[in-house]
Every structure is written in C-alpha cells, then in structure tokens.
C-alpha cells in the first residue's frame with residue numbers, strides 16, 4: 001500500500017546524491033592505477049552476488065553506490081586506465097562526462113528538429129566544426145548538399161552508407177520490393193567485421209561482399225579491386241559500394257583512398273571511408289595525408305568515442321549527398337507531421353539514421369571541443385603518436401621482439417622472435433600483472449601483439465612500464 005506522497009527521489013536528495021556520484025567518479029579516476037586493468041573475475045562471479053529478485057521496496061543511493069564499489073568494480077576492465085593498451089582506445093574526459101550529465105538532465109528526444117531545436121542545431125554546428133578541424137572536404141558541411149550526423153557507432157554509420165548506396169543504385173526499388181541478390185559490395189580483406197554485418201542487415205548478403213586482397217602493408221590493392229569489379233560486371237552482377245579503411249582494426253593499415261577513388265569513379269560506385277579510430281589523427285595537419293583523396297568519397301566516418309576524449313557513444317558520419325541518405329531512411333507518419341518539417345526548413349535527424357529516437361550526444365562533443373580547443377586536442381594526439389613511435393623504436397632496437405608493420409600513428413604491431421607460443425605467453429603474463437592490458441591479432445597467420453596508445457591519461461611512464469613488463473616476460477619465456 002502506498003504510504004507516501006511520491007516515490008520519486010526529491011530534488012534536494014538528488015542534488016546531494018549527484019555530488020556524491022561526481023565525487024565517486026573523481027576518486028575512481030584518481031585511484032585508477034590501483035586496479036588491475038583487465039578484470040580478473042570468472043563468468044558468473046558478478047551475478048551470483050546480486051539478489052534473485054528486484055527489491056520490493058526502494059533502496060537508498062548509498063546502498064547502490066556501495067554495491068558499485070564492492071560488486072561492480074571488480075568486474076570492470078578499466079578502459080580509462082592509463083595502462084589500457086588493448087583493442088583501441090575508448091577514451092573519455094571530464095568535459096565529456098559533464099556534457100553527458102547535462103544531456104541526461106535534459107533527456108530530450110531529438111528525433112525531429114521540432115522535438116528540441118537546440119538538439120539538432122548544436123549537432124549540425126559541431127559536425128560542421130569537425131569538418132574544418134579535420135580538414136575534411138567542404139561538401140560534408142551542412143550548407144552544401146551534404147552534411148554530418150552523430151550516429152551510435154561506426155557500425156551504424158557504415159550500415160547507413162550501405163543503405164543510401166543501395167537506394168541510389170536501385171532508384172529506391174530495394175526499399176519497395178526488396179533486393180534481387182545482384183548488388184555487390186567490396187572492402188579490404190582486413191576490414192572491420194561491421195562491414196560484413198552491415199551487408200547481412202542491409203540484405204546484400206555476405207556472399208555478395210567481396211574481400212579484396214591487401215599488399216604487404218595490409219592495404220587494399222586497387223588493381224585487385226578493379227579486376228574483381230570487372231569480373232562481377234561481366235557476370236551480370238551490379239557492383240555498387242566500396243568501403244575503404246583508413247586505419248584497419250587489426251594493424252591500422254591505411255588504404256590509399258585516392259587510388260580507391262580512381263576505381264570507384266570509373267564504375268560510378270559509392271565510396272565509403274571507414275576511419276573509425278585513425279580519423280582523429282587528422283586534427284593534426286601533419287597527419288592529414290591519411291585522408292588524401294577523401295574529397296571524392298561519398299561518405300566518411302570516424303569515432304570521437306575512440307580517440308577524441310568523448311565517451312561512448314559518439315560516432316561522426318558524413319555524406320556528400322544527404323538526399324541519398326534521407327531517401328533511403330525517411331518515412332513520415334501522420335503523428336510526426338509538423339510545420340518546420342513540411343516547410344523543408346530544418347534537418348530532422350531521424351531520417352539520417354536507423355532508430356527514430358535520439359539523445360543529445362552533441363552536448364558532450366561540444367564540451368570536449370570547447371574545453372580542449374583545437375590546440376589541446378592536437379597536443380594530446382601528438383603525445384600519443386610520439387609515445388607509440390618511441391615504443392616502435394624500442395621494438396626495432398630489441399633483440400627479442402620484431403616489428404610486424406611500420407605504422408606512422410598510434411598502434412604498434414609486434415611479436416617475439418621465438419614465435420607464436422612465446423608471444424602469446426608473454427602477452428598473457430603482462431596482462432596478468434594488472435599493470436597493463438594489450439590484445440593480439442593475427443597478421444599473415446602469425447600471432448601479433450598490438451600496442452594501442454590513446455588513453456586519455458597515458459603518459460610515457462606507463463608506456464615504459466609496459467615495455468619493461470614485456471622484456472621481463474621475454475626473459476622468462478623467450
């Protein structure tokens with residue numbers, strides 16, 4: 001039986017708890033080096049500490065925070081630890097977290113301009129800022145035929161690019177009638193799995209995705225792409241889409257975009273550029289060579305939620321021709337009709353991505369850019385690249401390890417000279433130490449350790465420590 005006026009947390013209690021939550025996050029980040037980077041729990045360890053049923057009566061915030069400390073924290077792999085060198089950075093920063101708090105406080109649905117005009121306009125504006133910050137072509141800006149939108153993830157961006165390309169090549173027929181199994185997409189044999197998944201979801205079919213050969217530096221070979229397209233055309237199929245990678249996940253290989261453009265232009269195919277991790281580097285003019293040729297791409301994506309101090313989720317997606325994207329994704333039921341939309345005077349971002357609802361993600365990105373300024377972002381990106389290049393030199397100079405690919409950015413791929421088993425044992429030992437965490441890939445069939453440097457608080461001493469751990473493990477196993 002209800003025995004009080006309301007069950008809501010009253011606002012003054014919320015204020016106090018909010019301060020406690022921020023204090024908790026600050027203390028967590030202050031103490032982060034005291035936790036093992038890779039969580040050491042076994043499957044089921046966390047759940048067995050939770051009550052079987054939800055509480056009948058509400059509990060205090062103190063009780064929740066206590067459980068986060070005691071139950072949740074041991075089950076966390078600390079992506080915000082400066083010793084996190086695994087996968088790719090999933091970094092964050094204080095301004096991003098503050099933006100996230102305000103976004104949750106406003107809790108608007110930004111599906112239409114009319115459902116919260118600022119949610120759309122700040123997003124459009126910040127996406128335009130980013131075009132200039134990264135030296136991307138003007139045709140991705142909102143005053144042209146193109147424009148940018150924040151997506152949930154690079155996987156969603158690539159899926160949307162596929163859908164737009166699919167509708168463009170079929171004149172809207174696939175949306176109406178479904179596919180005929182003849183559309184063919186192309187990407188590098190080193191491409192991220194999201195391209196294959198996108199082909200599954202978009203009804204292209206994985207057998208209609210061609211994985212193109214790479215060269216000795218794991219870059220897609222333009223002549224192999226050209227030859228495959230010719231063969232498919234000769235077989236009566238319909239090539240329509242190429243996804244090229246600026247920074248593959250495995251080794252950060254940089255496809256030659258300009259050469260891909262030559263091929264896609266020849267056949268009139270949609271060219272999508274997946275720069276999910278490496279894209280951020282273009283904030284520094286000296287790294288803009290990675291995007292050479294992008295002026296002729298149809299779409300481009302990178303993840304501020306990887307290497308730009310903006311916590312997940314925040315993906316930036318650009319198209320040169322927004323009508324292709326909107327034609328693929330727009331439907332207008334009666335209950336969403338409104339004057340601004342009818343007049344065509346505004347962007348309704350629900351037509352630019354898969355879901356209807358969307359949260360105010362631009363706020364955290366706006367805060368990050370305003371806090372650091374372009375100069376601050378450049379400073380930290382350069383630091384990360386410098387540290388990675390220093391690490392690379394240690395590998396080159398070492399008797400025990402060898403470099404697998406020479407990468408100019410922030411991911412170093414290397415292995416032990418004694419082979420796969422030794423490399424694997426060394427990495428396991430380093431990860432077990434709790435002081436660093438790295439992951440592996442296979443390149444040319446060989447076990448390869450990846451050292452990915454891009455965590456917000458990583459300093460040279462953390463990279464030195466990781467190298468020392470690797471050398472110690474090598475003395476034991478090598």
Ligand SMILES: *Cc1c(COP(=O)(O)O)cnc(C)c1O
Nearest residue numbers: 153154155192247248249276277
């Ligand atoms: C990480 C990554 C992706 C996937 O990113 P999500 O935002 O998690 O979908 C796609 N492509 C490349 C090259 C990546 O590095």
